[in-house]
Amino acid sequence: MAPPKSRVTIKDVAVAAGVSPTTVSDIVNAKGRVDPETRARVLKVVADLGWRPLRSARGLRTGRRGIIALCLPRRPRSGDSWVLTSDYDMRLTIGAVSAAMDQGQLLLMAPTPANDEDVARLEVDGVVLVDPEEGDLSRIALRRNGMPVVTVDRELGSDDPWWVGVDNKAAVSNMLDHLREQGARRVAMLTADSPWAWFEDTQAAYASWCARHGFEKLTALVERANPESTAAAASTVMLSSDAPPDAVITDVYGAALGVLRAARDLRLRIPQDLMIGSAVDGHVLETASPPITALDLQPMDVARAAVLLLERRINGDDNPAPIIVGEGYLRIRTSTQRRDGR
Known part of the structure; x- marks a missing residue:
């Protein structure tokens, strides 16, 4: 049985193309000025070797991880209530996954953060927080740590416009x-x-x-x-x-x-x-x-809209408004x- 092939690295591409790893990085990220002939040669080697840059490496350059989190509330889980609530939560999750994939993002299902330590463990670009309570401690912790947040339904007592829901x-x-x-x-x-x-x-x-x-x-x-x-x-x-x-x-x-x-x-x-x-x-x-x-209550449509609104917030949109996707069916x-x- 042949040993498994090791993952192609940027150094492998550089050696095969006869350039430095820095040049490879500049070409695949469309940075700097590179001779067109060299660019074409490097891109051909990239395609031939099937190399893909690590998401984590791209994050170091762009400040983005390419990951967002969906945080569901800590719903009651006694008896058959879990079966009932999981139906709604599952449709929310499917909608969020669909929108994240369309945006080229990874979606992390994460526990609702309770404090700063929980937020620190969320190595993501932003959070969709579902059903915040009035004075929600999770949202406070996320905001205190500079984490972009969009909520599904508004938070009572808050005038924050970054939320999505139905009427x-x-x-x-x-x-x-x-x-x-x-x-x-x-x-x-x-x-x-x-x-x-x-x-x-x-x-x-x-x-x-x-x-x-x-x-x-x-x-x-x-x-x-x-x-x-x-x-x-x-x-x-x-x-x-x-x-x-x-x-x-x-x-x-x-x-x-x-x-x-x-x-x-x-x-x-x-x-x-x-x-x-x-x-x-x-x-x-x-x-x-x-x-x-x-x-x-259109949870799939709501979740999709929340992911798109979160992307806008992450990208620095400074003109937010709540999004009402409809009146339910x-x-x-x-x-x-x-x-x-x-």
Whole structure:
């Protein structure tokens, strides 16, 4: 068995072309003045030997590593919540990978940095930070260390314009309008007490919609770490009251399955007696029985836009503005189809 071939180096190219390594470097990086005949000879040797400059070496010259990081939040991982959130996170990741490849970048999946030491270990050009919390310590540490950052969704209490998202309020309002068109008049909302822009926006959209149509607000809190069980308990109380809701929406991952469980235990028909909607889509909602109407928040499109915006920031863009990629897509399924299959 023949021994493995060693990697071709810049010195190998220089020897074969009869020039110095510095000349090879200048030619492949289009630097300095080089005789056209020499340039052609070196480039032919580069092609013949299949040499590629190391990314790390290019970084020393350009100050760029050619690597960006995608940092997902430390989401609850108890029970089936991991399955639910991983669906959204996976689509975010696919979108980020696609955009990074188009830009000729490497994408690093990294833990959300908690302090300066974590940031120091991130040997990247910039970071896409997903779902920052109000006063997010990760973002503070990244900013303190001069790391370019773009966030997926805005940070509460911050006026930093480097973020990408969908129009959360419009998306939830579209779902509520659909429920009203299907005959709902007492719509309840299950939400969470969490310092994310997402929850602030969805709660504001629900309150505004109820006021606009003269409907009573019916809300209850569920736990992000245990969405299905806590949603089932809250829904049971609501649905057993003297004036139960005829529709329930939720902005918490997995909570819609808890609403469905409570409705079954109370022998309610879906959607005739109760309509159910989720403000975040996922495979388990599409395959539920019956399938649950949900909002597709376009995570792949959001991630792609975030990577492109980060590239602009890394390159010194000084005219930033938030990017809203749309209002999400309302995936209407059996759980809310009362009239004419709409």
